Amino acid sequence: MEYFNIFTHVILVMALGWYLITNLQWYNYKIERVVLKHHKWQWHITYFLAPIVLFYIIPDIYFSIYFYLLYMTSFVLWNRKLDRGLVLTGRVKRFLAILLFITFTIHGLCLAIENCQNKAVFIPLILTYIISSLMEKMFFISFKHQAKQRLQSIPNLKVVAITASYGKTSIKNYLYQVLKNKYKAYKTPRSVNTIAGIVLDVNESIPLDTQVYIAEAGAREKGDIEEITMFLEPQYCVIGSVGEQHIEYFKTLDNIIHTKMEILKSPNMLRGFVHESVPIKNYNTITKFPDELNITMSNLDGIWFDVMIDGKQEHFTAPILGSFNAVNLTAVILVAYELGMSIEEIKMAFKDLPQVEHRLQKIEAGGKIIIDDSFNGNLEGMLEAINICTHHQGRKVIVTPGLVESTSEANILLAKEISEKFDMAIITGELNSHLLSSNISEAKVHILKNKAELESMLAVQTRAGDLILFANDAPNFI
Numbered sequence: 445m446e447y448f449n450i451f452t453h454v455i456l457v458m459a460l461g462w463y464l465i466t467n468l469q470w471y472n473y474k475i476e477r478v479v480l481k482h483h484k485w486q487w488h489i490t491y492f493l494a495p496i497v498l499f500y501i502i503p504d505i506y507f508s509i510y511f512y513l514l515y516m517t518s519f520v521l522w523n524r525k526l527d528r529g530l531v532l533t534g535r536v537k538r539f540l541a542i543l544l545f546i547t548f549t550i551h552g553l554c555l556a557i558e559n560c561q562n563k564a565v566f567i568p569l570i571l572t573y574i575i576s577s578l579m580e581k582m583f584f585i586s587f588k589h590q591a592k593q594r595l596q597s598i599p600n601l602k603v604v605a606i607t608a609s610y611g612k613t614s615i616k617n618y619l620y621q622v623l624k625n626k627y628k629a630y631k632t633p634r635s636v637n638t639i640a641g642i643v644l645d646v647n648e649s650i651p652l653d654t655q656v657y658i659a660e661a662g663a664r665e666k667g668d669i670e671e672i673t674m675f676l677e678p679q680y681c682v683i684g685s686v687g688e689q690h691i692e693y694f695k696t697l698d699n700i701i702h703t704k705m706e707i708l709k710s711p712n713m714l715r716g717f718v719h720e721s722v723p724i725k726n727y728n729t730i731t732k733f734p735d736e737l738n739i740t741m742s743n744l745d746g747i748w749f750d751v752m753i754d755g756k757q758e759h760f761t762a763p764i765l766g767s768f769n770a771v772n773l774t775a776v777i778l779v780a781y782e783l784g785m786s787i788e789e790i791k792m793a794f795k796d797l798p799q800v801e802h803r804l805q806k807i808e809a810g811g812k813i814i815i816d817d818s819f820n821g822n823l824e825g826m827l828e829a830i831n832i833c834t835h836h837q838g839r840k841v842i843v844t845p846g847l848v849e850s851t852s853e854a855n856i857l858l859a860k861e862i863s864e865k866f867d868m869a870i871i872t873g874e875l876n877s878h879l880l881s882s883n884i885s886e887a888k889v890h891i892l893k894n895k896a897e898l899e900s901m902l903a904v905q906t907r908a909g910d911l912i913l914f915a916n917d918a919p920n921f922i
Contacts, residue, residue, distance in 0.1 A: 449504050452511060454547050456495060457568050459519055461543040463491045464569065466523075466530040472638065472664065473535075473580075475573070483875055491519055496565050527895060535580055542579075543572040584640065591646040592675065598652055603676050604779060607661040607669055607707050608684025608719070609700060610822035611772045612637070615684055616660045617800045618764075619776045622793040626785055627655040635819070637662030639671050656783065663703050670706035680782065681707045681716040682775050685768075687822060717778050719771070734774040742767035743835050744806065744813075753777065758787055762794040765804035765815070766828050802917075804829060811908030818917035823847060823854045826915050830861050836911040841868040843898065844915040846876030859883035866913075868905065872898065 464478075471477035482488065495515050499507055523529060530536060546568045595601065604619065606612045613635050623629040632645050637660040650657060661672040673681075683704050687697070701722055708716050708730075716730045724730060735752040742748075746763040749770040762773060773794070780790050799805045802819035813836060817829045826847070833840050842862055846855045855876050862869050863884040870890045871877045881889045890905070892898055906912060 448508070450551055452504075452508055453565075454544075454551070455516075456499060456511060457547045457565060458540070458544060459516070460492060460495070460565065460569060461540060461572065462523075462530065463519075464573070465536055465539050466526075469530060469533075469536065470528065473577075474664075477664075487522075491515075491522065499565060500563065525894075525896065535576075538579065539572060539576045542575055543568060546571050546575075584643070587647060588639075588643050588675065591643045594646055594650070594652075595657075595676070598650075598654055598657075601654060602656045602680065602783065603678040603712075604656060604658045604680040604682065605661055605673060605676055605678035605707055605710070606658070606682040606684065606775075607663070607704050608682075609687045609704070610820070610825060611684045611768070612660040612662070612682075613819070614769065614800050614803055615682060615772045615775050616658050618773060618797060619779055620658055621797055622776055622780050622785070622790060623656050623658070623783065625793050626789065627783070628653055629656045629658065630654040631658040632660060635662075636660075639668070639675060642672060642675070661707060663706075666699065666703050667706070669703055670709055673707050673710050676710070677712040678707075678710050679712050679714045680779055681710055681713055682779060683707060683716070683718045683722050684775060685719050685771060685824070686721045687824065715782055717775055719775075731778060733778055734771055737770060737774060739767045739770050742770075742832065744832060747773075749773075751777065753781065753787060758791075760791060760794055762797045764797060764799060765806060765832055766825065767831075768825060768828050769804070804832070812906060813911045815911065815913045818914045821848055821850075821916045823850065823858060826858060827861060829913060829915055830865055833911055833913050834865055838909040838911060839868070839907075840866045840911045840913070841870065841902075841906055842866045842913045842915055843870045843872060843902075844880075844913075845871065845873040845917070846880050847916065848875065852879060855879050856883050863888065870898070870901065870905075872917075 467478045467482065468475065471481065495511065498510060502510070550564055550568060595603075606615050606619075608615070616631050620629050620631040628651070630650055632642060633649070636642065636645055642659055659672070659676055659678075661669045663669045686701055686704055705722065705724065708718075713729065718724055718730055718732055720732055720734070724732075736750075736757070738750040740748045740750065742765075744765065746761060746765065747767055747770055748759070748761045750757050750759050751770075751774050752758075760773065760777070762769070764773070777787075777790055781787065802816050804820070805816040807814040807816060815829065815833060817826070820826060820829065826844075830842070833842075844862075847858060856879065859880045860883055862880075867888065868890065869880070869884050869888050870892055871880050872892050872895050874893060877891050881891060890901065892901060902912065
């Protein structure tokens with residue numbers, strides 16, 4: 445029986461460690477965010493606190509029955525239902541290996557001592573977290589130094605760093621598509637925008653013949669963008685639209701603005717391109733944009749706009765949805781022009797500009813028009829997506845969790861626009877479901893708590909001729 449209890453204890457600690465590292469991976473390995481910013485606190489109770497409490501207060505035999513029949517069954521099912529499950533990176537494998545080693549070590553010491561009953565749960569978890577964090581910091585310092593050397597080894601490399609509250613990934617992708625017509629350009633993949641992600645990308649992926657490296661810089665706290673900037677030392681810095689995205693982390697808009705402006709601290713900066721939403725003084729090295737932007741048309745086929753370049757009004761068109769993208773494309777024009785592309789070359793590149801996946805991406809399937817805007821999580825962009833959809837003459841359906849990391853006022857405004865312009869609203873997740881449903885016509889609302897059922901719901905509720913807008917997407921831990 446003693447060895448069975450030891451086995452149960454080991455499995456318990458490893459399950460708790462699996463839960464902990466899963467949450468740490470979601471929240472960028474910030475323990476304070478796991479504790480204070482988690483949107484599903486009931487998961488902490490069910491999968492972390494409850495088994496620990498019961499382990500200490502009920503007899504071993506009853507705990508074993510609860511643990512194997514109830515806890516482990518629900519824990520395995522919970523993991524299978526996650527749309528963003530644990531990725532077994534090197535860091536995760538090291539964490540789990542350290543945890544297993546410490547757990548067995550404690551049991552070995554206890555077996556060597558008479559009358560020792562090992563009830564340690566927090567000790568192996570705490571020791572593993574501390575040791576793992578210290579190890580990863582040491583590894584990261586080495587990886588960062590290696591990446592810095594790799595960057596410096598690329599001759600005549602020009603680096604463009606982009607930050608914004610929203611739109612930075614779009615600017616990065618559009619700029620890459622334009623520049624690759626003339627230069628050997630490379631961009632950070634997907635939405636990689638942390639110092640850890642950029643260091644990994646430089647070490648593993650950037651080609652040594654790259655002429656222009658385009659990177660985006662994101663932040664959750666003051667100093668994040670400065671750290672990226674001092675690592676990349678970009679010659680060209682872009683600050684796109686700035687707003688209240690991630691307000692729950694920064695508390696005030698001023699804090700967001702000052703954090704975004706950290707990108708201008710680059711010691712190698714030749715020119716900065718700063719959106720007019722940023723209150724910055726006039727400097728010779730700063731170009732504010734957009735200058736006299738005039739959007740002449742925006743619909744389900746693309747955008748047409750005029751912008752002033754070197755005192756001359758230029759007309760551009762692109763098969764990209766969303767009038768707000770005229771602002772993003774203006775930044776692209778300015779950077780590409782600064783890097784040596786002519787206006788005509790930029791206009792030609794715009795004609796074949798591909799849509800950015802999951803950002804107002806238009807797809808036609810089964811007679812339905814799908815607007816995939818699932819990677820757009822800001823109010824301005826979502827309102828623009830709604831406005832574009834009004835051009836569709838048929839029935840309109842929206843699938844959304846609302847705004848995450850935003851204010852109640854913003855979600856109420858969003859809900860009222862949805863209620864006015866859509867025939868059906870499918871609300872995913874619980875985070876904003878009450879707020880949205882109370883501000884959308886009751887007959888239009890369908891609340892979907894389990895996203896796994898979305899496909900079957902759409903098959904039943906929609907038909908050929910419908911337009912379906914996927915507006916924002918939140919993983920189910922939110």
